[in-house]
Amino acid sequence: MRKISNKIKVIAFDADDTLWVNETYFRDAEHQFAxxxxxxxxxxKIDQELFRIEIKNLGQYGYGIKGFxxxxxxxALELSNYQxxxxxIEAILTIGxxxxxxPIELLDGVEEVLHSLQGKYKLIVATKGDLLDQERKLEKSNLLKYFHHIEVMSDKKEKDYQKLIQHLDIHASExxxxxxxxxxxxxxLVAIGASAFHIPFHTTWAHEEVSKVSQSKFKYETVSNIKQVLSYL
Known part of the structure; x- marks a missing residue:
């Protein structure tokens, strides 16, 4: 087992499908919509068209339920030829x-890990989505007490993480x-010199999938449960 660098000062957690269940609700909503x-x-065909429209709208609406x-x-308007x-439409709004x-359904081991790491590292949330919705979920999760900082990001590309690192006043290696x-x-994260753990969730939005070629270019750790992270630190 490869130990993570002892330079680490800040541990950032994604929120949706890392701290709590999220994508499952989108799959259910897509089925209701169909x-x-x-x-x-x-x-x-409905799934394909909805995905196409979601991707087209990302630049305007961003990530989250409201854009969805x-x-x-x-x-619905396009597929029905505006009929x-x-x-x-009312039923679609009700789905949303x-x-x-x-309710917020925490994933197994989340609070145990946060409790164990609190005080040893600066813990933050770095997540995408609608600001109001993510703040609501964090409040309902009862996890806010563990985090020093909450960052709701418009996207999660290298430049976005570099801005976060500058804001935190740390080096990427930390x-x-x-x-x-x-x-x-x-x-x-790995591309800019930070460390990362991948904890796969049982369902992934197609937009978040990457090819095996892209995966093979970088070194990172994959664990099946967030509790396994503790043994690397």
Whole structure:
């Protein structure tokens, strides 16, 4: 087992699907959406069109449930040739509101790990998404007491992490990131000289998937449960 550098001063945690369940709710919502529009297209085609529209809208709406709701509405209009009924639009909005109201389901071992690391390192959250929604989830999670800083990022590319490192006034080698997405939480960090742990979640949004070639270029640790991180520190 390779021990993580003793230079680490700050440990950053992704939020969705690292601290608590999130992507599962999007898969459920996509299924409900496809049922609402089943008279217009097959579920597979609806999924493809919704994904296309989501990606097209990322630059305007960013990440999160609110952008997802707007993309569902746009998709419904397009697939129905603008004939979709008002009640269907209302049902789409209800899907989104139900997602926003979901309880926070912490993943196994999260609080145990945060409690163990608190005081030894500066702990922060570095996550994407809608600011209001992420603040709500953090509040409901009862985890705020463990974190020194919360950073809700518009994106998670190398330049975004470099800005975070500058804000924290540390060197890249002093940062460890823990997250479920190779594309957002691992590869950009390793590329700029930080350390990273990959904790795969059982479902991943297609936009976050990366090729095996991209993965093979970088060195990082993969664990199946966040509690395993402790043995590396």
């Amino acid at each position: 049922k609402l529009l089943s008279k217009y297209e097959t579920e597979n 709701i707007l993309s569902m509405v746009e998709c 979709v009924k008002q009640k269907t 509101k139900e997602m926003l109201a979901k 940062l460890l990131m823990i997250g479920n997405s190779l594309k957002s939480d691992v590869l950009p």
